[in-house]
Amino acid sequence: MPDLGVKIKDVILKNPIIIASGTPTYGSAMVKKCIQSEAAAFVTKTLCYTEWLRKQPRPRFHIEHPGAIDQEGYFSLYSTERFNPIPPEEYVKKMKAYVQEAHDFDVRVIASIAGTDVETWSKLAELVTENGADMIELNLQCPHVEKEQPTGMVAGRNPELCYSILELVRKWTSLPLIGKVVGEGVDPILVAQRMIAGGADAVVLTGRFQGLYLEIETEKPIYWGGMGGYGGPWQAPITRKWLVRASEANLQVPVIGGSGIDVFEDIISYILCGAKAVQVCTAIMVHGHKIIKRWLRQISGxxxxxxxxxxxxxCGRSVNKIIAPSQIRGDIPYASRIDPEACRKCLKCLEACPYEAISVIETNLAIDPEKCDGCRLCVALCSEGAVEFYQK
Ligand SMILES: Cc1cc2nc3c(=O)[nH]c(=O)nc-3n(C[C@H](O)[C@H](O)[C@H](O)COP(=O)(O)O)c2cc1C
Structure with missing residues (x-):
């Protein structure tokens, strides 16, 4: 059996899968599932002192293209779930018990915190340290925060503020610190660098985006009336890009791949792009905690x-296989041809071909190899797999 263990600072994780802070780590029943899931660690629902951030909007979930969930297709989870509803002093008593139980299963507990000023960041760091957390994650990416409140995404988009917050929290704890980096509105690599300079021992690249669904009839946002967090499997290519950029920047601390994982191949691809471990939230919400055992078997296989x-x-083996834009070859001649048996004559390729290389000959579609540029748009568009691509 291959060894799936990884190390973040001095903490050994039995495998690279961490359950991210969110609904899958919300409340005791979910925490029990995390502990028994075979994941190496879980991140608590974010602790905060801000009262309105502890009250949950209702409703707070919308899924676009739910039919894609069981077909490994792209769907989006749009939501506005806020932080841990339990006041920090009360929650850490529960957390202490979770830590004991988790350690029996060789699972680590990462406490997620979100302060709003010097006092709250310090208090939260001290509190979770005293109550047994194995590591601390700083939530500097949550999209549901107010402009004037320097926490979550608002603080996370300010690299110098991230530096100061890490530097401050570093003074209040000797636990490994993980900086959770925002994925939009700022260069995540710059933010990660400032977090590391401030004392982060690892970074998560990256959190979800902020989005907006509108109903055009009422001209208002759907359900809860405001914006929401927006993510799903379509984020995976974006996360891979940031992981590669992080490798190129040689951050010198472990990088954890966040956002977009839906199948075990995503986990492997994040590691190939340089991630030491991964965090998963949405996939567990839609497939259940049981998916982790399956992924671990698949990764081992x-x-x-x-x-x-x-x-x-x-880890990182794909990074130096990614060539620069100027090195991508443009001088090899390719073309496409259509298999008339497989073609359903939907004419999508004919309409889309920018070179007018496709025409109807008698009753079949055919591609003129002289006109065909080898761009591959017709192959990409064909849902029947009726277009073949070849080197001329
Ligand atoms: C419903 C929901 C609630 C979340 N709550 C938190 C939270 O309390 N703290 C936090 O740091 N991140 C939170 N997140 C972000 C996740 O931890 C994770 O970074 C994000 O969903 C991207 O990973 P994914 O693509 O696997 O879902 C939440 C995400 C979702 C979807």
Whole structure:
């Protein structure tokens, strides 16, 4: 069996899967599922002192394209779930018990905190340290915060403020600190660098985006009347990009891949792009905590087939295989041809072809190899797999 263990600062994780802060770590029943899920760690629902951020909007979830969930297709989870509803002093008593139980299962507990000023950041850091957390994650990416409140995404978009917050929290704890980086409105690599300079021992790249669904009939936002957090499997390519950029920037601390994981291949691809571990939230909400056992089996199977004995054997292996824009070849001639047996004559390719290379000949569609530029748009558009691509 390959060894899936990884190390973040001095904390050994039995595998690279961390359950991210959110609905899958909300409340005791969910925490129990986290502990028994075989994930290596979970991040508590974010603790805060701001009262309105502890009250949950109702309703708070919308899923676009729910039919795609069971087909490994793209869906979006749009939501406005706020922080941990339990006051921090009360929650840490529960957390202490969670930590004991989690350690029996070799699971680490990461306390997520979100202060709004010097006092609250310090108090939260001290509180979770005294009550047994294994690591602390600073929530500097939540989209549901107010402009004038320097926490979550508002603070996270200000690299110098991130630096100061990390520097402050560092003074109040000796636990490993994870900075959770916002994914939009600022360069996440710059933010990560400032967090590390302030004392972060690891960073999560990145959080979800902020979005807006409108109903055009009423001309108002749907359900809760405001904006929401927006994410889903379509975020995976964006996360991979930031992981590669982080590798290029040589951040010198472990990078945890966040956002967009839906299948085990996503986890492997994040590690190939340099992630030491990954965080998952949405996939657990829609597939259940049980998905983690399946992923771990699948990851082990893939590693065995590849002959990898440990995560470090393939961590970052794709990074130097990504070529620069100017190096992408444009001089190899390609073309497409249509299989008339498979073609359903929907004419999408004919309408889309920018080179007018596709025409109807008698009753079939055909591609003129002289006109065809080899761009591959017709292949990409064909849902029947009726267009073949070849080197001329
Ligand atoms: C419903 C919901 C609630 C969340 N709550 C929190 C939270 O309390 N604290 C936090 O740091 N992140 C929170 N997140 C963000 C997740 O931890 C995670 O970073 C994000 O969803 C991206 O990962 P995913 O694509 O696997 O969902 C939440 C996400 C969702 C969807």
């Amino acid at each position: 893939w590693m065995e087939a590849k002959g990898y004995n440990s995560i470090s054997d393939f």
